[in-house]
Amino acid sequence: MPKDGGIGASTKRREDVRFLTGKGRYTDDINIRGQLYAHFIRSDVAHGRIRSIDTSAAEAMPGVAKVFTSKDFEGAGGLPCGWQVTDRFGKPMQEPKHPILAEGKVRHVGDPIAVVVAETLEQARDAAEAVVIDIEELEPVLDMKAALADGATKVHDDLASNLCYDWGFVEENKEAVNAAFGKAAHVVSLELKNNRLVANPMEPRVAVGDYEDHSGNHTLYTTSQNPHVIRLLMGAFVLGIPEHKLRVVAPDVGGGFGSKIYHYAEEAFVTKAAHILKRPVKWTSTRSEAFISDAHGRDHVTKIELALDADHNFTAIRTETYANMGAYLSTFAPSIPTWLHGTLMAGNYRTPLIYVNVKAVFTNTVPVDAYRGAGRPEATFQLERLIDKAARELGVDPIELRRKNFITADQFPYQTPVAVVYDTGNYHATMDKLLEISDYAGFGARAAESAKRGKLRGFGIAHYIEACGIAPSNLVGQLGARAGLYESATVRVNATGSISVFTGSHSHGQGHETSFAQVVAEMIGIDAGQVEIIHGDTSNTPMGMGTYGSRSLAVGGSALVKATNKIVNKAKKIAAHLLEASESDIELKDGKFTVAGTDKSVDWAGVTLAAYVPHNYPLENLEPGLEETAFYDPSNFTYPSGAYGCEVEVDPDTGKVDIVAFSAADDFGNIVNPMIVEGQVQGGLAQGIGQALLENCVYDENGQLLSGSFMDYAMPRADDLPMFKVDHSCCTPCTHNPLGVKGCGEAGAIGSPPAVVNAVIDALHRAGHTHVTHIDMPVSPARVWAAMNG
Amino acid sequence: MAKLTMTVNGKTVSAEAEGRTLLSSFLREGLGMTGTHVGCDTSQCGACVVHVDGQAVKSCTVLAHDVAGADVRTIEGMANPDGSLGKIQQAFQDHHGLQCGFCTPGMVMSAAALLAENPKPTEAEVRHHLEGNICRCTGYHNIVKAVLAASGQDVSKIAAE
Numbered sequence: 039m040p041k042d043g044g045i046g047a048s049t050k051r052r053e054d055v056r057f058l059t060g061k062g063r064y065t066d067d068i069n070i071r072g073q074l075y076a077h078f079i080r081s082d083v084a085h086g087r088i089r090s091i092d093t094s095a096a097e098a099m100p101g102v103a104k105v106f107t108s109k110d111f112e113g114a115g116g117l118p119c120g121w122q123v124t125d126r127f128g129k130p131m132q133e134p135k136h137p138i139l140a141e142g143k144v145r146h147v148g149d150p151i152a153v154v155v156a157e158t159l160e161q162a163r164d165a166a167e168a169v170v171i172d173i174e175e176l177e178p179v180l181d182m183k184a185a186l187a188d189g190a191t192k193v194h195d196d197l198a199s200n201l202c203y204d205w206g207f208v209e210e211n212k213e214a215v216n217a218a219f220g221k222a223a224h225v226v227s228l229e230l231k232n233n234r235l236v237a238n239p240m241e242p243r244v245a246v247g248d249y250e251d252h253s254g255n256h257t258l259y260t261t262s263q264n265p266h267v268i269r270l271l272m273g274a275f276v277l278g279i280p281e282h283k284l285r286v287v288a289p290d291v292g293g294g295f296g297s298k299i300y301h302y303a304e305e306a307f308v309t310k311a312a313h314i315l316k317r318p319v320k321w322t323s324t325r326s327e328a329f330i331s332d333a334h335g336r337d338h339v340t341k342i343e344l345a346l347d348a349d350h351n352f353t354a355i356r357t358e359t360y361a362n363m364g365a366y367l368s369t370f371a372p373s374i375p376t377w378l379h380g381t382l383m384a385g386n387y388r389t390p391l392i393y394v395n396v397k398a399v400f401t402n403t404v405p406v407d408a409y410r411g412a413g414r415p416e417a418t419f420q421l422e423r424l425i426d427k428a429a430r431e432l433g434v435d436p437i438e439l440r441r442k443n444f445i446t447a448d449q450f451p452y453q454t455p456v457a458v459v460y461d462t463g464n465y466h467a468t469m470d471k472l473l474e475i476s477d478y479a480g481f482g483a484r485a486a487e488s489a490k491r492g493k494l495r496g497f498g499i500a501h502y503i504e505a506c507g508i509a510p511s512n513l514v515g516q517l518g519a520r521a522g523l524y525e526s527a528t529v530r531v532n533a534t535g536s537i538s539v540f541t542g543s544h545s546h547g548q549g550h551e552t553s554f555a556q557v558v559a560e561m562i563g564i565d566a567g568q569v570e571i572i573h574g575d576t577s578n579t580p581m582g583m584g585t586y587g588s589r590s591l592a593v594g595g596s597a598l599v600k601a602t603n604k605i606v607n608k609a610k611k612i613a614a615h616l617l618e619a620s621e622s623d624i625e626l627k628d629g630k631f632t633v634a635g636t637d638k639s640v641d642w643a644g645v646t647l648a649a650y651v652p653h654n655y656p657l658e659n660l661e662p663g664l665e666e667t668a669f670y671d672p673s674n675f676t677y678p679s680g681a682y683g684c685e686v687e688v689d690p691d692t693g694k695v696d697i698v699a700f701s702a703a704d705d706f707g708n709i710v711n712p713m714i715v716e717g718q719v720q721g722g723l724a725q726g727i728g729q730a731l732l733e734n735c736v737y738d739e740n741g742q743l744l745s746g747s748f749m750d751y752a753m754p755r756a757d758d759l760p761m762f763k764v765d766h767s768c769c770t771p772c773t774h775n776p777l778g779v780k781g782c783g784e785a786g787a788i789g790s791p792p793a794v795v796n797a798v799i800d801a802l803h804r805a806g807h808t809h810v811t812h813i814d815m816p817v818s819p820a821r822v823w824a825a826m827n828g
Numbered sequence: 829m830a831k832l833t834m835t836v837n838g839k840t841v842s843a844e845a846e847g848r849t850l851l852s853s854f855l856r857e858g859l860g861m862t863g864t865h866v867g868c869d870t871s872q873c874g875a876c877v878v879h880v881d882g883q884a885v886k887s888c889t890v891l892a893h894d895v896a897g898a899d900v901r902t903i904e905g906m907a908n909p910d911g912s913l914g915k916i917q918q919a920f921q922d923h924h925g926l927q928c929g930f931c932t933p934g935m936v937m938s939a940a941a942l943l944a945e946n947p948k949p950t951e952a953e954v955r956h957h958l959e960g961n962i963c964r965c966t967g968y969h970n971i972v973k974a975v976l977a978a979s980g981q982d983v984s985k986i987a988a989e
Contacts, residue, residue: 055921326870
């Protein structure tokens, strides 16, 4: 049994106490004396040319401080894109300007045109009604394939076309892949959509700008997953504020799921407006605004083909994907359909030849960027749906077809044909575990029982791999990233032995304040209550890249281990001096330094006190104090994997799908806090099941977002989901980070959508509807009924 | 603007409020009690649930002046008198029924209303009752478990342990 508060213990979360008593401090809870309120006036048409904006009446209204338009930001840069993809011909992607407020044209419903800033929010909203904006409506560009046709209306007049890039990976393999298809005994193909989603963290975005005239210091409080990234992007590229004059604080943040990674217009706006008006300016998104201004996720249309030999070995995969970028390039948008998607197309299988083609397209819709999983759910959905389809066409068991092609435990490290090298894994083990925990053997009896009640029961399997712990900076730099992707930690040991840890990671639900403290406490052998984790403020944390891509423990935790190791090494030197022994003889155990083989010892607090009260201290060789900072840059991605099993009941009269059981067998490597890991998987499963059954972002033919509220966008609710069976006992530790951890945040959302759809198809096939080979997500009652009766 | 008085968590409070001020805004902006959260504008998410005279209501859909004189209870009033976590709050911590914490105040208030009415709910009853409270983090598994545990039921047999 691990010690409570140490590595491996399901330690209860310390942050819960403030959240459960209403004492959390979220950005909207921050009000600064003298603060003004901003209300954004957004485009209500998808595509149009701004003829005129008349703000005069609004500016005369009570309480209005100023009405801003793009003219007020003439010196500012556009919102930068953090990743430049090079197309298959060696040319850089087309990269349009993304202004803070619309310049000349509006390009999606929700595109901000003007902002009223007033003494109260009500005054700002009232005055917004008096701003007169004349827009000449233009034909909206919505369908991706139509957007690429010759003569198509352009979203950006100054670009050559609506094509952001045409990416091929691995381009050099293209002919070999085509040749393999020419020789294949079987070819199976599938066309599918990965539905557009809205992340919808429960806390809407908020930004509060503050400016101190006498010092020139700017402060931005914002709902961000990565405050240092916002400081860098906004300071250096948009507003021209050097880092030492710009503090970005992301306090308690109510969920992110990717949507709070990006630098948004509202952040730059409130920061600049506070400077101009010399007063704090606050903006709080409504949910309706969030639907048309938060970056969306997914939205891929794909044709995938699998070549097999006569023995059913996979010999090649070929895909063609259209990826919707929306109207502008959000911060990391270009990387999602390319490097976070193409590199995962090998899945868990030994397919020797893979070619992925992705055409990224501009449309008059909200920008699309990473959402929980980001590229990896799209890859997994294609592969795992296609393998199921292949098994049916070939008349073989879908589990056995997967097993036949699995990379086996003795083949690691495994070089895939799509650049990445998997360090560890054991896919047969996770599959075995899934079949055990889901009682796969008992499925037949359960299906018979369902049939008695007139329900069609089905079992769907998916096996996934993901690449987490993003990422080796030199590698991603070669791939077009305009940022490093290391992480940082400062461990400040205080004189009496307590520890303040400053991490560049950011917790917005992940429980770092608890789990990161467990790591440090375990390494030193002290009580976790002596360790405090501080994050989210650029003024006191070292430059860090933040939390996304299941990277916090794998990268941020590694920086923490590295910094703590430096602390331990220095503390041992101090202990050696105090104990008059050789440093190499000092052992640290349970918070006590002992001279090996003796009973001479000094406790942790004795050493820390000596570091700060250095009366008996080797000052000639060693600085006083005990504080260390480390930056950790990973040498590879981490590769969590797992097998998911979904059991559904379909009502043949209505097409309604009920998830009656869901089991997940994951391999996350080592685990620091099992309770938190299980919670992450459960939450990911809910989002993946939501994508598969409920959620869908729908635009009408005019580019109006039809699913623009919780009345219309079907969020998973408590009665849509079952209890989950979650297991993480399969463990192949990561080989290249000090904790041997892989990351668990996105797995549930990656592995579950194909498991759900495979289960529905299985149920229909068992009931004789063998003509149904695929149903696009969300697998709604109407779609299922139509498929059955089509 | 008109002065408005009500009882909040056992204390009589007064503040100025416009006729159009919502109860959620009155609590957050008027009284500075920011434990009650606003997660949507269509009365769907339930982050703003408080009790008015013992009934769970979505405070984003109630005009503050309409509950003048009422007895209002919010998440800030759910701890034990000694400041320790109340039974439902403690169950949420024990069973990891929260992650980002944003929906949590509404979840706890909704759960309290359920247990006041139905002290031993089934899993299905808990799920049905929480249908008006959206959580994006937990997948509800641990929330349902926490509510069942708070009702004194044995949750040790529930999967995923």
